[in-house]
Amino acid sequence: MSKRLAIFDMDGTLLLSPGPRTEDAHKGFWKNPEPLETREAPVIEDTLEALNRSLAAGATVIVMTGRRYSPRMQTAAAAALEAAGVRGYAKLYLKPQDEGDTGAWKERMIPALARRYGASRVDLWDDRPEHAEAFRRVLQRHLLEGTVTEVSDPRWIWGTVQPKDA
Numbered sequence: 001m002s003k004r005l006a007i008f009d010m011d012g013t014l015l016l017s018p019g020p021r022t023e024d025a026h027k028g029f030w031k032n033p034e035p036l037e038t039r040e041a042p043v044i045e046d047t048l049e050a051l052n053r054s055l056a057a058g059a060t061v062i063v064m065t066g067r068r069y070s071p072r073m074q075t076a077a078a079a080a081l082e083a084a085g086v087r088g089y090a091k092l093y094l095k096p097q098d099e100g101d102t103g104a105w106k107e108r109m110i111p112a113l114a115r116r117y118g119a120s121r122v123d124l125w126d127d128r129p130e131h132a133e134a135f136r137r138v139l140q141r142h143l144l145e146g147t148v149t150e151v152s153d154p155r156w157i158w159g160t161v162q163p164k165d166a
Ligand SMILES: [Mg+2]
Pocket: 009, 010, 011, 012, 013, 126, 127, 128, 166
């Protein structure tokens, strides 16, 4: 049986993460771990079910977020996932300090992770339509099987407003 990888975005895909309360609060908001540390981030149930189904099917599950890495952000993201009941994933990747565009970073990570885990099938979940489109092209280009699910939870309002780093 070929190995399967399942890659989930965090903000707006697995979690209804806390968003900025005002227009002014937007700048730098997603780089700040404090809202994740101090406010609720309810789970998006459909995505959690998909994650648990992936685990049950024997897939290696990865969570990958465009939130920029710092030890504090890593801890905050892991704690938010834990509090939301997201468990069993193999690794939580935050965007490295020296990376710019989240989409470009994730696009490069997909084939790299497929190689690392020896997977010929990669399924992905992301709330950003432009990322989902790009991921489909990456799968095709690298001859990887898999589907890309665009998560669109009506409770998540930040996708259209921003979040450039989420
Ligand atoms: Mg997102």
